[in-house]
Each structure stands twice: as structure tokens, then as C-alpha cells.
Amino acid sequence: MNITNDIKYIGVNDHKIDLFEGQYVVPNGMSYNSYVIMDEKIAIMDTVDAVFTHEWLDNIQNTIGGKKPDYLIIQHMEPDHSANIMNFAKIYTDTKIVASSKAFAMMKNFFGTDFADKQIVVGEGDTLSLGKHNLTFVTAPMVHWPEVIVTYDSTDKVLFSADGFGKFGALDVEEDWACEARRYYIGIVGKYGAQVQSLLKKAAGLDISAICPLHGPILKENLGYYLGLYNTWSSYDVEDDGIVIAYTSVYGNTKKAVMLLAEKLKENGCPKVVVNDLARCDMAEAVEDAFRYGKLVLATTTYNAEIFPFMREFINHLTERNFQNRTVAFIENGSWAPLAAKVMKGMFEKSKNLTYTETTVKILSALNEESMAQLNSLADELCKDYLAKQDSTANKNDLTALFNIGYGLYVVTSNDGKKDNGLIVNTVTQVTNTPNQIAVTINKENYSHHVIKQTGKMNINCLTVDAPFSVFEKFGFVSGRNVDKFADCEPLRSDNGLVFLPRHINSFMSLKVERYVDLDTHGMFICSVAEARVISDRETMTYTYYQNNVKPKPQTQGKKGYVCKICGYIYEGETLPEDFICPLCKHGAADFEEIK
Numbered sequence: 001m002n003i004t005n006d007i008k009y010i011g012v013n014d015h016k017i018d019l020f021e022g023q024y025v026v027p028n029g030m031s032y033n034s035y036v037i038m039d040e041k042i043a044i045m046d047t048v049d050a051v052f053t054h055e056w057l058d059n060i061q062n063t064i065g066g067k068k069p070d071y072l073i074i075q076h077m078e079p080d081h082s083a084n085i086m087n088f089a090k091i092y093t094d095t096k097i098v099a100s101s102k103a104f105a106m107m108k109n110f111f112g113t114d115f116a117d118k119q120i121v122v123g124e125g126d127t128l129s130l131g132k133h134n135l136t137f138v139t140a141p142m143v144h145w146p147e148v149i150v151t152y153d154s155t156d157k158v159l160f161s162a163d164g165f166g167k168f169g170a171l172d173v174e175e176d177w178a179c180e181a182r183r184y185y186i187g188i189v190g191k192y193g194a195q196v197q198s199l200l201k202k203a204a205g206l207d208i209s210a211i212c213p214l215h216g217p218i219l220k221e222n223l224g225y226y227l228g229l230y231n232t233w234s235s236y237d238v239e240d241d242g243i244v245i246a247y248t249s250v251y252g253n254t255k256k257a258v259m260l261l262a263e264k265l266k267e268n269g270c271p272k273v274v275v276n277d278l279a280r281c282d283m284a285e286a287v288e289d290a291f292r293y294g295k296l297v298l299a300t301t302t303y304n305a306e307i308f309p310f311m312r313e314f315i316n317h318l319t320e321r322n323f324q325n326r327t328v329a330f331i332e333n334g335s336w337a338p339l340a341a342k343v344m345k346g347m348f349e350k351s352k353n354l355t356y357t358e359t360t361v362k363i364l365s366a367l368n369e370e371s372m373a374q375l376n377s378l379a380d381e382l383c384k385d386y387l388a389k390q391d392s393t394a395n396k397n398d399l400t401a402l403f404n405i406g407y408g409l410y411v412v413t414s415n416d417g418k419k420d421n422g423l424i425v426n427t428v429t430q431v432t433n434t435p436n437q438i439a440v441t442i443n444k445e446n447y448s449h450h451v452i453k454q455t456g457k458m459n460i461n462c463l464t465v466d467a468p469f470s471v472f473e474k475f476g477f478v479s480g481r482n483v484d485k486f487a488d489c490e491p492l493r494s495d496n497g498l499v500f501l502p503r504h505i506n507s508f509m510s511l512k513v514e515r516y517v518d519l520d521t522h523g524m525f526i527c528s529v530a531e532a533r534v535i536s537d538r539e540t541m542t543y544t545y546y547q548n549n550v551k552p553k554p555q556t557q558g559k560k561g562y563v564c565k566i567c568g569y570i571y572e573g574e575t576l577p578e579d580f581i582c583p584l585c586k587h588g589a590a591d592f593e594e595i596k
Helices: 050-064 085-091 101-111 177-204 225-235 253-267 283-292 309-320 340-347 368-381 386-391 399-404 446-453 468-478 543-550
Strands: 007-009 012-014 030-032 035-037 043-045 071-073 096-099 119-121 128-131 134-139 149-153 158-160 210-212 242-246 273-277 293-303 328-334 354-356 361-363 410-415 420-425 428-433 435-445 457-463 506-520 522-535 561-564 570-572 590-593
Touching: 035 085, 035 340, 050 085, 071 158, 071 293, 071 386, 085 101, 085 309, 119 273, 128 253, 158 428, 177 225, 177 242, 177 283, 242 253, 242 283, 242 309, 242 361, 242 506, 253 273, 253 293, 253 328, 253 428, 273 283, 283 293, 283 570, 293 309, 293 340, 293 368, 309 340, 328 340, 328 368, 361 368, 368 386, 399 506, 399 522, 410 446, 420 446, 435 446, 435 457, 435 506, 446 457, 457 522, 468 543
Parallel strands: 043 071, 071 096, 096 119, 158 210, 242 273, 242 293, 293 328, 328 354, 328 361
Antiparallel strands: 007 035, 012 030, 035 043, 128 134, 134 149, 149 158, 410 420, 410 457, 428 435, 435 522, 457 506, 506 522, 561 570, 561 590
16 A cells, blocks of 8 residues: 555554454454655564564565665554564664664563664654655653654655554454544543643644554544544543433343433433443443543442442443543432442542532332432433523523623634634623623624624623633634634524534523724624523633633743743744744744743
8 A cells, every 4th residue: 555655554454353452342353554664765664463474574575675674663562563573673684773762671571682783762853864754753652652652754744643543443444433443542542631632732733644553544634533533532522412321230120210311311302312231332332432422321239338340340441541521420229228329429539520410310129209200300400401402492581691701711603694603702791780781892803803793793602611722722723714613513503593502611692782882902892682591500611710720731841942822832942933823823923932
């Protein structure tokens, strides 16, 4: 397979494997990817699993012919990628091995030698020239082992991403990328979201045309889709709206309650209800579902004054992978002393940003009138936001929405007649209550100011403390004049036809502009309230909370250069060019300050 004119695929497909890493079911096998870069000097990128030694060596020989490789670059030392280093070194005795210092230490453990006479040790920012191809190495510790490096070829604009952007499944099988990539990511890399976020920030400054992972297909088109999913997964954000019910049941009574709840959730407008019987389903699939959707119901029996073993295993999988930013509910069953809810909640005590429902369903052996009422209450509580989003069930005159206005952060949505738009503001104020009037102040340079002045309407979305930094990147760092900020979602609309956000808000208000006040650099819109909905009771995001908890803290220690005051991007260098544009938030040099 030719990836570019000079980069060739020399990996293998494995259809004999049944469990990857001894635990993940892989019905469509696995690929172990390896690549060769043909230039004045030839570089082999990683090896393959030990089972395929001769097939891989044949692939090298068939690709490079009678030539000899100059470099073997090892990005990751897991045996499915490094097992053939010794076999390669015995055949190609003059080839240098390029890897991180930690990788060479691991080679000593695996092979009894660190190839001292062949070593080229590389670290962050080091380069290697093959001729016309220039490779830059980027450290990626704990993505997902500590020795990992990734490699960028600036000539063909290819990122060799190690285990990043990998997936289950062999290359000769057609299947949806996201499903198996999600299961792969959450199972294998999920614990290391912070490290993946760091790598994504490094990648943001690169011009990438193709991504070559060590598992799964080469990614060449719609790279924003794959990068966006990785950003969502690694920030532990909610990918899709929906509720997952994970349960165990001994005699069927807990299962009966679960099935009744699932029906009630659907009736209340939940867009997706996923039910997993933990004793029978693929545990990795159930874990994937819990990370994909925003709400999780755990239902199990009290068992030996504890919880059923499959439920304990499931929760351990979640907490080991930093499960966070979700709503969690409990259903417990017990004939004489129900303890399951207490035990389950205790297992999440170290988890971050979990919201627990007020309602816990307690079943004494079988459902009765009291536990049925609790089940109904839980369904209503879990679906409060879904009910508020549907025109048929929403209270569109819930003026308690105004109580969520403070010195917070909001997304103002509008429409220019061709596409929806949105921007971040922090200047929303209730100015009168008879009638209810809201003042919104917007910088005149923002495209939204121009649109709202023309159309006379907007929606104010009150952000909550669970809003991730990606929301601020989308609505605060790019202009709606040249970017469609809602291109990747199916928007919800209020009665005025404008978008309101599907997640990360506790309320929204549809406003009609009654007066305009010119404030020189800004314009103030005095508006009446046409519609007000309360979506949830989550706490409103304040500006202080954003600064302290959401905005990434730039890692400036030991670095010399300039840091963006908006997003924290670091430019390393003696002088910041006057025309420099931040690759993350697109703000100019004026918004950078020198690192001191």
C-alpha cells in the first residue's frame, strides 16, 4: 500500500487473535502497522507482533528490494510493535535504531541488550533528515506507555501517531471507525486523558495531511472528525446524548425494574437508552457506552453485604479510567438490608465531577407501590432536560431561568440567514422585572454583533460548570463569519428559530431586541424575554470558575518564550513575530505575554 510516493505500508493483519491484550474481544482481528520511508536514507517505522516475523521481513524486502534500511525507528515498546527488533537487527546489522531513552531501557528488559552500538536517542523536538524527508520527534509519555514518541514528517505532512488514533480490527475488514476506535481508546488509553490532551495541543501546531497509527487504517480525509473525537474522549466530555443502564439481576426482579425504567425514559424523550446486562454483555462495550453518553444508571443487588461481582468489576473499569463529568443514578435491591447504593457510591468517591440524582430506587425483593413511585421519580429527574428541550413538554414561560443570570459565561446564538452562529459573552444582566428585560453587551468586532443588530433576536444559553474547554474554543476562539460552529451537530431550536445548546447549559432565554445603546467599542442590546426554559439545576459557570477550573494552565516552567493569555498556547522563542497567530485560538500577538 502506498501512503504517499515515498511512504509505504509494510504491516500485517492478524485474524487468528481472539483477545487483544488478553481481554478485549476482537471479532475482526487486528492490524499491526509498520511503515517504510524511501529516501536517500531509508527508515523503517516500528516492527510487528512476533507471530508475523517472516511476513514482516518479507514485506520489507519486497518494498526496498536490494537496498538496506538506514534506520529502525521505534515509537512504542509494547511487544505487538517491538517484538522483532532483535530479529531485524540480526539481519540488518548496520542499521541504526532510533528511540527514546526509556525505550532503550525497555529493550534491555525485553532482549537483554539496549543495542548500545546502534543507538540514536531522541527526545522532544529532535530531528532526523533522510534526504528530502525531515522527521521531527515529539514525546508522548503515557499515551499509553512512558517511552512513547510520535514522529512528524514535514515533507509529506504525515504524523506517525504510535497507538494514538488506533482501533481494533484488521485492515481488510470494512467497519465503522468510531465504534471500534472508541472501544480501543477507552479500554487502552482512557486513563491518560490529560496526556492525550497535551499531545493534541502539540499536534495543533502541525500541518497534517495523514495520520499513520500502529493499529487500524491510515487516516487521510476529514481529519477534523478524528481529532474532534479524540478531543472529546480525552477531555472526558459527553459524546452523545443518552442514558446507559448497567445492571445485574439474580432472580429477575432487578431486571424487571430496569426494563420498566428504560421504557419510561424513552417515553420522556430520552434520545438513546442503552441497557447492558453486565453478566452477559461484552464488558468493554458496556464501559464504552458509559463514557460515550452523559448519564449512567447502576442497578444491582446487595450480595454478601456488598454488590454483585459483575457490577463491582464494571465500576472498577470506570474508575480506573478516570470516569467523570457524568450524572449517576442508583437502583438497589435487597431482601432484608439493601446496601448496594451505598457501596456503589463509595466506589466513586475519588471520581471527579459526578452529579448524583436525588432519587435512589430501593427495591425490597420485588417492586411495590413505593419503589414504583421512586422509579417514576427517577425517570422524571433523569429526563428533566429532555422534557425541557421538547416543544410538546417544555415549560416555555419558566421565568426562574432568570435566576441563573449572574457574572457568568454564556453562549449567545444567532443566525445570519444562512447559518447558525454563537459566541461567548460574560456581560448579561437582568435590568428590569416589570417587564422582564435583559441587557446583553457584545463587542462590535464580533460577527454576532452585526447579525443581531440586523435580525433583532438572539438566544442566551447559560453555561454550567461541566462545560469543557472545547466549548470555549468553539464559540470563543473562531469567527462565525468564516466558520460554521454547528456543522458537527444536529441543533435544537426554540420558537424563534434560533439554536439552543443541547448540552452544558442549565437554561436558555430567547430575547427580542427592544433598544440598542452604542457604547463605542461595544453595543448594548436591551431585550424582552420571548421564551425561557430551565433545562437542569446544574450550577452556572462563573468567570472565576472558568479561570480556576476550566481554562488550561500553561506549563511554562523551564520554558522561554511567550504564552497566549486567551488559551494558554506557548510559543517558544526569543522574539514573538508581530504577525504571529495562535494556532489554537487564532488570537494575534497582542494577546501573548512573555514567560518570566
